[in-house]
Amino acid sequence: MLHAVFNVAAFRALEGFQERGRRIRAISQGDAAFRRLIRVFYPGEVEYIREQQRKVAGIDVEDATWDKLRQLAGEYKLAAELDLA
Numbered sequence: 001m002l003h004a005v006f007n008v009a010a011f012r013a014l015e016g017f018q019e020r021g022r023r024i025r026a027i028s029q030g031d032a033a034f035r036r037l038i039r040v041f042y043p044g045e046v047e048y049i050r051e052q053q054r055k056v057a058g059i060d061v062e063d064a065t066w067d068k069l070r071q072l073a074g075e076y077k078l079a080a081e082l083d084l085a
Contacts, residue, residue: 023038
């Protein structure tokens with residue numbers, strides 16, 4: 001853990017800094033109006049959301065990449081097993 005103390009006014013207007021602090025607190029307390037503007041994610045949350053979306057919609061693969069994968073599956077006699085025949 002690291003603790004640091006800064007003179008905020010040396011870097012930016014204290015008013016703006018305090019307003020930002022109030023906004024962050026509002027997010028953490030569930031201010032729905034502010035959360036519509038900015039979404040804060042917990043570590044790993046974006047990846048979890050993408051995983052769930054991909055389970056439903058699949059993963060986009062470029063045609064050239066897909067063609068190469070099909071070719072390799074054929075060369076290694078895996079096309080039928082992978083349902084790529």
